[in-house]
Amino acid sequence: MPIALTAALPALRDDSLERARRQPPHNVAAEKALLGAIFLNNRAFERVSEFLRPEHFAIPQHGRIFAACALLIGRGQIADPVTLRRFFEQEQTLAEIGGPAYLVELAESATTVINAGEYGRLVHDLHLKRELIGIGEDLVNDAFSAEVDRAATIQIEQAEQRLYELATTGEYDRGFETFKQSLDKALEMAERAHKREGKLAGATTGFRDLDLLLGGLHRSDLVILAGRPGMGKTALATNIAFNAANAYFRSKGGEGAAVGFFSLEMSSEQLAARILSEQTDISSDKMRKGQLSNEDFVRLAGAVPGISSMPMFIDDSPGLTVSALRTRARRLQRQHSLGLIVVDYLQLISGATPSRPDNRVQEVSEITRGLKILAKELNVPVLALSQLSRQVEARDDKKPQLSDLRESGSIEQDADVVMFIFREEYYVNQRKPVQRDEEDSGRYAERLGKWEDKKKIVENLAQIIVAKQRHGPIGVVEMMFEASHTRFKDLDREHSPET
Numbered sequence: 001m002p003i004a005l006t007a008a009l010p011a012l013r014d015d016s017l018e019r020a021r022r023q024p025p026h027n028v029a030a031e032k033a034l035l036g037a038i039f040l041n042n043r044a045f046e047r048v049s050e051f052l053r054p055e056h057f058a059i060p061q062h063g064r065i066f067a068a069c070a071l072l073i074g075r076g077q078i079a080d081p082v083t084l085r086r087f088f089e090q091e092q093t094l095a096e097i098g099g100p101a102y103l104v105e106l107a108e109s110a111t112t113v114i115n116a117g118e119y120g121r122l123v124h125d126l127h128l129k130r131e132l133i134g135i136g137e138d139l140v141n142d143a144f145s146a147e148v149d150r151a152a153t154i155q156i157e158q159a160e161q162r163l164y165e166l167a168t169t170g171e172y173d174r175g176f177e178t179f180k181q182s183l184d185k186a187l188e189m190a191e192r193a194h195k196r197e198g199k200l201a202g203a204t205t206g207f208r209d210l211d212l213l214l215g216g217l218h219r220s221d222l223v224i225l226a227g228r229p230g231m232g233k234t235a236l237a238t239n240i241a242f243n244a245a246n247a248y249f250r251s252k253g254g255e256g257a258a259v260g261f262f263s264l265e266m267s268s269e270q271l272a273a274r275i276l277s278e279q280t281d282i283s284s285d286k287m288r289k290g291q292l293s294n295e296d297f298v299r300l301a302g303a304v305p306g307i308s309s310m311p312m313f314i315d316d317s318p319g320l321t322v323s324a325l326r327t328r329a330r331r332l333q334r335q336h337s338l339g340l341i342v343v344d345y346l347q348l349i350s351g352a353t354p355s356r357p358d359n360r361v362q363e364v365s366e367i368t369r370g371l372k373i374l375a376k377e378l379n380v381p382v383l384a385l386s387q388l389s390r391q392v393e394a395r396d397d398k399k400p401q402l403s404d405l406r407e408s409g410s411i412e413q414d415a416d417v418v419m420f421i422f423r424e425e426y427y428v429n430q431r432k433p434v435q436r437d438e439e440d441s442g443r444y445a446e447r448l449g450k451w452e453d454k455k456k457i458v459e460n461l462a463q464i465i466v467a468k469q470r471h472g473p474i475g476v477v478e479m480m481f482e483a484s485h486t487r488f489k490d491l492d493r494e495h496s497p498e499t
Contacts, residue, residue, distance in 0.1 A: 024130045026058030027122060029109075034119035035062060036110030038069050039080045039103075044113045045073050048120030056127035061097045065106070081107050128166060135162050161327045203257035203340050203381060206243020208490045209477045213466055214417065217244070217257075217340060217381035221470075222372040224346075224411055226386040226400065227421035228393070232462065233385045234266065234344055235274065235486040236421060240383065241342050242275050245312040248339065257339025257380070258311035260332045262325055264348035268314040278487040279303050285484065311336060321350045322370035326377075333378050341378075343371065345385035346411070365410035372414045386411060388420075398427050402467050418468040423481060424458040462488065 037044040049070065054063035068087055069079040077083060081103035088094040097103075139159050143152075202216030217223060217240075227233045238261075247256025263271055277284035280303045282296050292300070313332055317324075325343070332338045343349070349367050368384075375382040388404045400420040405411045412418060433447035462481040466474050480489040 024058070024133060025126045026130070027126055028059060030119045030122045031057055031059055031062045032106055032109040033111055034116060034123060035065055035069070035106045036108065037113050037116040037119065038066075039107045040110040041113045042069075042073050042079055044116035045069060045079070047117040052120045052124055056124050058123075058126065058130070061102075064093075064097055065103075131166055135159065135166065157324055157327050160331070161323060164327065164330055200255075203244045204247050204255060205240045206247065207240075207477075207479065207488065209479070210464060213473065213475050213477055214469065215472060217383065218416070218471070219379045219381060220376045221381045221416040222368070222375050222414055223381055223383045223417040223419070224386050224405075224415040225383060225419050225421070226388050226405060226411075228388050228400070230426055231421040231423055232481055232483075232486070232488065233421055234271075235481075236464075236488050237261075237342050237344055237383060237385055238271055238274050238486070239278065239488050241312060241340065242278070242307075242310065244340050245310040246307075249310050253337075258336050259313065259340045259342060260329055260338050261312060261314045261342045261344070262320065262328075263314055263316045263344050264318055264320060265344055266316065268316045271314055271316075274486045275307070276300055276303060277485050279307060281485060283484045284486055319348070319350045322367050322374075325349065326370065326374050329374060329378060333380070338378065339380055341374070341380055341382045343382065343384040345387065346371075347387050368410050368414040398422070398424070399463075399465065400467075412468065415468065416470040417466065420465040420467060422463045422465055423461070424463075425455070425461060425481075428455050428458055461491075 034044075034048070052066070054067040054070075057063035057066060065084065068084055072079040072083055072087065081100065084103055085094065085100045088097060094100065098105075139155070142155050142159075200211055200216035202214070202218035202221075204216050205211055205214070225233055225237060241259045241261050244256040245259045248258055249256075261271065273284055273287055276282070277287060280296075280299050282292070282300060286292055286296070287300070313336065315328060320328075329338065329341055346367060347364070371382050371384055386405060388400050392398055392400055392404050399422050402412050402418060405418070428451070431451065433444060433451055460480050460482060462479045464477040464479060466477070468474065478491045480491050481487070482489065
C-alpha cells in the first residue's frame with residue numbers, strides 16, 4: 001500500500017468515527033420549555049398549532065404529549081399535568097411517557113408563555129434539519145444501490161422533489177387572511193389588467209376573440225382543451241404557447257408568459273417544425289417530405305434567429321408521472337420565471353403506480369387533481385389537452401359536450417375552464433359522395449355539388465366552444481384554421497368564407 005495512503009488512513013478512520021458519534025440536531029430543553037408553557041397557559045398552543053406537529057419533536061414522548069394536548073384543547077378541555085395524567089392512564093400508556101413525575105417536570109420547565117412561539121419555531125427548524133440529514137443519507141444509499149432498473153436521473157428527480165417538499169413545508173397552509181387582504185389582491189389583479197394594453201388579467205392566448213371571452217389564461221387555473229383526434233388540439237396549444245412566449249419576449253415581461261411545454265406525444269423538433277411552418281408560411285408537409293426549394297430553405301433558416309430567443313421550453317420525455325412533471329415545472333420556474341404550463345396530453349401522463357384498466361378512472365382523477373394542485377402551487381395557468389370519447393362520433397350532432405370528456409368526470413370537476421375544438425369541415429370531408437356505378441352518374445353529380453357547397457361554407461372554419469368557465473361566461477369563438485401550416489387565426493369576419 002502506498003505510504004501516502006497509509007498515512008491518511010488514521011485521519012479517515014477518525015472522520016468516520018466522528019460522523020458515527022454525531023447526534024441528529026435537537027434541543028430537549030426547548031421541547032420541554034414549550035410543553036411547559038402550554039401546561040402553564042393553553043393559549044400558548046395557539047401560537048404553534050398552525051405549523052408544529054407531533055412528529056416534529058425529536059423526543060417521541062414529547063410528540064405524544066403534544067398530540068394529547070392538541071386533542072384535549074380541541075375538545076375545549078384544559079391540558080395540564082392533572083388532565084394529561086388521567087388521559088394517559090385511560091390509554092394505559094402513562095409509564096411510556098415517563099409517568100406523572102415527568103409531566104410535573106415538564107410543567108416546571110416553563111419559563112414564560114411569551115417565548116412559546118420561538119420555542120415552537122426552533123423545534124420545527126431542528127426537525128427540518130433532521131429530515132434534511134435523512135434525505136442525504138437516503139440519497140447516498142440509493143446511489144450505492146445496485147438496482148439496474150432505477151436510472152440515476154430518476155433518483156435525482158425523486159431527491160429534488162423531496163427537497164422541494166421539505167423547503168416548502170407549511171408554505172401552502174397559509175390559513176386565514178383578512179377580507180381586506182383578499183380585496184387588495186383582487187384590486188391588484190384588476191389594476192394589472194387595466195394597465196395592460198390588451199386589458200387582460202391573465203396571460204394572452206394571442207387570439208382576439210378568445211382573449212375577449214376568457215380574459216386571458218389566469219393564474220392558478222386548470223384549463224382543459226379537449227377534442228377528437230384530427231381537430232387540431234396540439235396545433236392550437238402550440239399557437240397559444242408561442243403567442244404567450246412571444247408577447248412576453250416582446251414586452252420584456254409585461255405581457256404573455258414564459259412557457260413550459262410538456263409534449264408527451266410529439267417530439268420537440270416536430271413542435272418546433274410546426275412553429276417554423278406557422279411563422280414562415282411554408283407547408284409543414286413539405287418540410288417533412290424534403291420538398292423545399294432553395295428559397296424556402298433560406299426563408300426557414302432566416303426565421304430561426306428571430307424566434308430562437310422566445311422563452312419557450314419543451315420537454316418531450318414520454319410517460320412522465322405527475323410527480324416528475326411537477327418537479328420539472330418547479331425547477332423551470334426557479335430558473336426562468338415560468339408563467340404558463342402546457343401538457344399535451346393528459347391521458348398520456350402516467351400514474352404514480354401502474355393501474356389496472358378498471359382503475360383508470362381513479363388514475364385520471366389523481367392526475368387532474370395533481371395538475372390543479374400544480375397550478376395553485378406555482379400560481380400559473382396549466383393548459384392540459386384531453387381526448388374525447390368515441391361517443392361523439394355516434395351522434396348526428398358531432399359538437400362535443402362536457403359528458404364526452406374521456407374516462408373521468410373529475411376532469412370537468414377539477415378544471416376551471418373547459419374548451420372544445422370543433423371543426424365541421426373534418427366531418428364534411430369524410431362524407432364526400434362516391435359514384436356507385438355509371439347509372440348513378442347523374443345523382444352523383446347532384447350529391448357532389450351539394451357536398452361542395454357545404455364544404456365551401458365550413459372550409460377552414462373552427463369553433464372553440466367554452467363549455468365551462470368558473471369565473472366567467474361560456475360561449476363559442478369562431479376561428480380560422482389553416483391545416484397546411486397547422487395554424488389557427490382570428491376570424492376575419494369581412495372576408496370569411498361565409499360571405
